[in-house]
Amino acid sequence: MSDIADRADWRIEKDLQNARAHIGKQAMLDSDGRCHFCDELVAHGRLFCDVDCRDDYDKEQAALRRVGAR
Incomplete structure (x- = not known):
């Protein structure tokens, strides 16, 4: 019977x-x-030239992924 630590290790490995x-x-x-x-x-x-451009790029890429363009 597995215990909580074994289940946690298994979950961490799956997440990785x-x-x-x-x-x-x-x-x-x-x-x-x-x-x-x-x-x-x-x-x-x-x-990127600044944090705003990086964030805008990330938002644009996320939107493209949502609509299936990437």
């Missing part, structure tokens, strides 16, 4: 597997010197 699978489905962005939302120049290694 699901998270790893989800990460593998997301496209990775490359830093190309431009903001991925507004196309402004950004410092080397950055993806």
